Amino acid sequence: MTELTSLTIAEAREKLASKEITSVELTKAYVDAIDAFNGTFNAYVTTTPEKAMEMAKASDERRVAGKVGALEGIPLGIKDLFATEGVHTQACSHILDGFKPKYESTVTQNLWDDGAVMLGKLNMDEFAMGSSNETSFYGPVINPWKAEGSNQQLVPGGSSGGSAAAVAAHLCAGATATDTGGSIRQPAAFTGTVGIKPTYGRCSRWGTVAFASSLDQAGPIARDVRDAAIMLKSMASVDKKDTTSVDLPIPDYEAALGQSVKGMKIGIPKEYRVDNMPEEIEALWSQGIAFLKDAGAEIVDISLPHTKYALPAYYIVAPAEASSNLARYDGVRFGLRVDGKDIVDMYEKTRAAGFGTEVKRRIMIGTYVLSAGYYDAYYLQAQKVRTLIKRDFETVFHAGVDAILTPATPSSAFGIADENLAADPVAMYLNDIFTVTVNMAGLPGIAVPAGLDKKGLPLGLQLIGKPFEEETLFRTAYVIEQAAGKFTPAKWW
């Protein structure tokens, strides 16, 4: 029999509907796969097989009773950043040791309300700060992809590295993820999966551990464009508990697939042609342009002049917000406590022991740029630059551009414990050079696999859209997917 874990969400949905399979069978297949292979990938930091089987059984019963949700019986993995009631929720940080929330995040509640099944919590960079999943307290995740003829272990990207690896290795049908500077799109590109960061406000942030509140958005990582469309529709909602969630109708994203892109204007920003860009990335980009041109889209050269300032502005705004958000981890209300001689000593020792190196570095940067005398020079300047970055996009959209095509990342997946990256934090930050502008402007962005490099590793393209026009992105990404095909790693595990 074909492996049940190789089915996409859409395929599983069909087989469940025709009663060819049950959710209990499908879920059991994933539970067994996780049992057998999670040790190889370290994608899950905690698994919930009993809860999964219980949820699957309940789903099958609902189906018999004629109550079928949009994700009825589909087994999903959940990034450790989402609060899941009574289940390990630690943002993969030591400082949240033992934290089991008494509440459920809005995004995951939406998924369960639509009938989905939870398999467990997925590995990630600590507090979503990282581009390689190596800052996790639970250790790195192994990318299911390997370069041809090489046995080197590669990173799956980050921060949603566990989500991307689990989807690519078929350890879940789809996964939740979050994106503050590229944390959905970069790992999707590194693993040949599809990831979308929706417009800021499309998904509720309630119950998602906060990193940088003005940038954080939840979204799915899935096997293909259709599955991403199915998942986003369920994840998105307006929510009384998040005043930045937006009260706009949620379209049927799946209905956008297959619609023509004829006559659509696709912008190609010249500023994304960066120095030392590998030839293969350049070639992939040209290939993407050709795919869309062949499908009838009009290609236009555009300029987004403040692009180069997005990453430096991000490394002021994000750490500033993080230093404030992470002030709550003080050893009093949850997680780790290290005793000290007085209360301040207790705070300082707890935070020294509980936070990893990268998280401390960003809290320090954030505290510095917000400190007396530096606020105007750094934070205020960065927020003004952010206005200019957003204005760049508004100008091109106003001129009639429907979507923007760029590479998703400046390279394919790199090796675990890369020495150059370990020695230079800024070199690691450059991974987000193409994705971070989208968060700064609050826009939607999708990463879709478009080819393999010479080493046989997947590369992704990014499409950037107007606010709340995710449908345009799905429609356009589907055209690229149809032309490029889908990419799955050769199974070595």
Add this chain to the structure above:
Amino acid sequence: MSVDLATVKRVARLARIAVTEDDANRMVGELNGIINFVEQLGEVDVTGVEPMTSVTPMDMRKRVDAVTDGDKADDIVANAPVTDRNFFLVPKVVE
């Protein structure tokens, strides 16, 4: 602008993170690397530009000022490292 050892220690104190001498010395180099990287923002002309306060223009949704939640003391202290009868316990803060 660049940060020195004393600044790193002052910032660590503000951030309530205990740092050893070794940590602090290492952080001087790392933080300067990042600060140098973000310095390039200084070259952008921002005359007359408003700082961004919200990516999407929106009016804050408001609700009636009424109690909508509560009676969850057990839930609130459930994850705390040290508690006593629904209180969080901390080291003595007043003599």
